[in-house]
Amino acid sequence: MFRSSVAAAGTFLTRHCRRTSHGACGTGIRMFSSVSDPEIKVCIVGSGPAGFYTAQHLLKYHKSTVIDIYEKQPVPFGLVRFGVAPDHPEVKNVVNAFTQTALQVRCSFHGNITVGKDVSIEELKQAYHVLVLSYGAETNRLLGIPGENLQGVYSASSLVGWYNGLPENRHLNPELNNETAVILGHGNVALDIARILLSPIDMLKKTDITAHSLEALQNSKVKRVVIVGRRGPLQVAFTIKELREMIKLPDTRLLYDPSDFEGLKHTVKDLPRPRRRLIELMIKAALEMNSEKEAENRGAATKEWCLRFLRSPLQIIPSDDGKRVGGIRLSVTKLEGSAESAKAIQTEDIEDLECGLVLSSIGYKSHPIDPSVPFDQREGLIPNKLGRVLHAPGICPVSFSGWKKIDCFEVAKGKKAGKPREKLIMLDLVSYWNCQPWSPPSTWLVVSLLE
Structure with a gap:
């Protein structure tokens, strides 16, 4: 059922979890999903347009679906943010719809997590019923x-x-x-x-x-x-x-x-x-x-x-x-x-x-995401959807609320310069925002970010 509905988003892996009384898989791995025991748990790797469109479709037509989106960047939207020309702001308006998707209770965003490095495909397969690989074609x-x-x-x-x-x-x-x-x-x-x-x-x-x-x-x-x-x-x-x-x-x-x-x-x-x-x-x-x-x-x-x-x-x-x-x-x-x-x-x-x-x-061409995944270059798409991770040492996921803090800061900084936004780039500041109680970053932190 789900295979046909999201095949356009990329390569697909499915596996049913064996749950224990502790809400974990039979392998001992804790369930990654942010909502306990939904009927269908879906992980989307990559938060670009294809990933968000997949999430939109599943949330609309499959009411028992709970979705986690994984993204290796600390901010969402993939090519909409990093690929669309700066002088084409009208094309970026689609982020408004994507934001509404991410804010739904059955959808969670987890940025700053690299699948294949911070969490393996095998771990995700143990934790979700459906795994959609929509991580893009980023190799030149x-x-x-x-x-x-x-x-x-x-x-x-x-x-x-x-x-x-x-x-x-x-x-x-x-x-x-x-x-x-x-x-x-x-x-x-x-x-x-x-x-x-x-x-x-x-x-x-x-x-x-x-x-x-x-x-x-x-x-x-x-x-x-x-x-x-x-x-x-x-x-x-x-x-x-x-x-x-x-x-x-x-x-x-x-x-x-x-x-x-x-x-x-x-x-x-x-x-x-x-x-x-x-x-x-x-x-x-x-x-x-x-x-x-x-x-x-x-x-x-x-x-x-x-x-x-x-x-x-x-x-x-x-x-x-x-x-x-x-x-x-x-x-x-x-x-x-x-x-x-x-x-x-x-x-x-x-x-x-x-x-x-x-x-x-x-x-561009796609690249293998994990040795356990059969690599099919024709299936690789840029949009990225990521699920919820175990908080392993050295990993600091960025939630969608964390992204909204970054968004507000960028827009405010851009307004002072007469621009729609001034993008922040370095990952350290993003991690700082996500892992600490929110407050405007100090001057030295912003300066170090832009140097």
């Missing part, structure tokens, strides 16, 4: 080309985590001292990153972007962003919303090669409406490049961006000292097949592009 896909480890080459997820306040990416310190950045990939994340790199600082100051990344972007020398894809305009993965935002970006000119769109007008009419509108917008932007108004805008702009089609990375070219990025070598590709299913085939033609920053936005 590698380019697999020479020079990938040079300074100045980063994954898209690392940069996004850097400006969104993901603790492990706080000290990324990306190379922003060169005028040209190259982004590999034609998806929404690629356009999000390009927009953040080129947006006026006054626009970013009004978002919840982290203070350290805002300062770095304010001093950035990046003025040109080249967004590279292996295939053509018909195969791009970004949506029309992201494209419109890039086209309308202030003080920024768009560079298109009209030849990329030759012959597409006849093909476009047969495409599904969303895809057709997207391609028509690209064609329109390309054909209007030489209009008087566009020429005036291009002449006044200080920054520029372009979409580069039919190019595949061959090598990251090192700088003169051999340590940093000096450029990128691209293979010219050709398409085999038609429309969105066309495949890119490398040719012998190559092209070198000088740049000082390379960002790989070619997707």
